[in-house]
Amino acid sequence: MSTGIGSNGQTKLIRVPKTAELIADQLRSRIVRGVLKKGDALPTEVELVKQFGVSRPTLREAFRILESESLIVVRRGSRGGVLVSSPETSVAARSFGLLLQMSGTTLADLYAARKVLEPAAVEMLTQRKAPADVVDLKSAAGALAVLVNDGVDDADFHEWSAATFAFHDLIMERSGNNTIALVGAVLREVTTRHMARAVTTSTDHAEIEKQFKATIRAFTKLTNLIESGDAAGAKEFWTTHMDRAGRNMLWGDLANETVIDLFV
Amino acid sequence: MSTGIGSNGQTKLIRVPKTAELIADQLRSRIVRGVLKKGDALPTEVELVKQFGVSRPTLREAFRILESESLIVVRRGSRGGVLVSSPETSVAARSFGLLLQMSGTTLADLYAARKVLEPAAVEMLTQRKAPADVVDLKSAAGALAVLVNDGVDDADFHEWSAATFAFHDLIMERSGNNTIALVGAVLREVTTRHMARAVTTSTDHAEIEKQFKATIRAFTKLTNLIESGDAAGAKEFWTTHMDRAGRNMLWGDLANETVIDLFV
C-alpha cells in the first residue's frame, strides 16, 4: 500500500518534504475542500496507518501539525479519536503575534492600526445597518453598563474589559466585511493579552472606573449615530473616541512596550 | 496554546496538554525570549532527549509543531540539526488564509479590506515621508515601467504582477506603522495566490497591457502627490485608484469567488 512517497531518489535539488508533512497536506486537503466537515471523525490511527502506508509515529507527527493549525482535535479514550475542527482566530492571532513580536512592534503601533480599521468598520456598518444590529449594539453597551454600575464594590476589571472588547468585536463583525472582522479580531486578541496585565497592575480604581463610564457613554453615543444613519458622523466620532481612549490606556511606558510575553 | 474560547459548547475544554506540546512550548519560549537567536543551532536529538527526559518520537512531534510555525528548520545530514529561524509572513498568511477560506470570504471582500488599509497607509506615509521614501517609490514605479515597456513582445504577466505588488508593499512598509505593513503583507499574499491564476487564465493581452499602463500612470501620480506632501489628496487619489483597479481586476465571477484552493 505504498503511495510512492519514499521511493524518490532522483530529485536532489528540491527540498524533499518530510513524510509527516505530506500526510498532513493530504488530510488538510480533505478538510478544507469540505470532504471532511467540522465534527466529523477520522478513522482510527491503525486504520489511517493502513490507508497511508506509514508508521504510527509518522502519522502522529502529522496529527501534531494539523493540531497546531487547530484543524483537528485528538481525544483519547474509548470514544476518542481524531475530530475535524474549525480553525480558530487564536491560531492566526498567535502566528501574527509572533510576527509582531519578532519585529519589535510597539503597543502604540498596534493600537494605531486598530484606529484605522474600526472607524472604517463603523462607517460600513452605518451604511448597511439592519435593525438587529442596532439592537445588539444597545444590548452589548447595556451589558457593560450593568457590570460597571452594579459591580462597583467588587469590580472585576477583567470582566469589564471583556464586555468592552465584545462591543468592539461586534462593530467589526457587523461591518459587513468578513476580512476586516477577522483582522480586527486577531489584532484585538493580541491587544487583550497585554491589557489583561496592564489593567491588573494599575491600582487607581477610581480612575479606571471613570474611564469605563466614559466608555459606556461613548458606546451609547455611537449606537445613536449608527441608528440615525449618520455614517460620516459615526466614523468621525469613533476616530476621536479611540484616540482619546488610546491616550488614557497607553500611558507612559506601556505605549512603547513591544509586543512580548505572549507565548512564554 | 489553546485559549479555550470555543464556539463549541459541548466539548470538554479541559484539554490535557500532550507532552509534545509542552516540549514545543519550552523550546518556543527559549526562542521568543531571545535565549536562542536566529541561526543558532539547537542540541542534537539525543542531547535534547536526555535534557527533557522524553522519547525521540515525542521530541520529533515537538519539532513538527515548531516547524509548522517556521520557528525552526530541521536539516538532515552530517552537518544537520535544528536551526532557529524567524517566523515568516507566509505562516501568518497561511493561517489567516485558512480562516478566510473556512468562513467563505469572497475576493471582493478581501479587496475591500485592502481598500481601507492602503489609503490609510498612503496618508501616514505622506505625513512622515523621508526623501528616501520618494526615491524608492519612484524606483519601484520605474521598475514596473521598464518591464511593461520593454517586454511587450514576450510579456511575463507574473513578473509584471510581482512588480505591481512590490509597489503596494512598499507603501505599507513605509507607512511608519509596522502592524499595518504586516497585515497588508498577509492580505496581499493571499490575494497574490489567487491573482496568479486569474492573470494566466485571461487571454486578452491587449486589455491587460492597457491596465498595467494605467497602473504605471497611477503609481507616478501617487508618488508626485506624496512628494508634494498632499496627504489628503494622496489618500483620496489612492482610494479612487484602488476602486477602479478593483473593478477591472475582479470582473464577473472572480469577485464572488471565495478564498479557496490555497492549500489543496
Added chain:
DNA sequence: ACCAATTTGTACGTATGTATC
C-alpha cells in the same frame, strides 16, 4: 569513493485515559 554524523522512518510493547455495560 568512503566514512561519520545526524535526522528520518519503522516496529512493537506498555501505559493511561474515557465511555459503556
Added chain:
DNA sequence: GGATACATACGTACAAATTGG
C-alpha cells in the same frame, strides 16, 4: 460503582536515507 473494551500516549530499539568532509 466497578469491570471492561477501545483508542490514543509514550517509550525502547533498530534500519534507512541524507549530507559534508
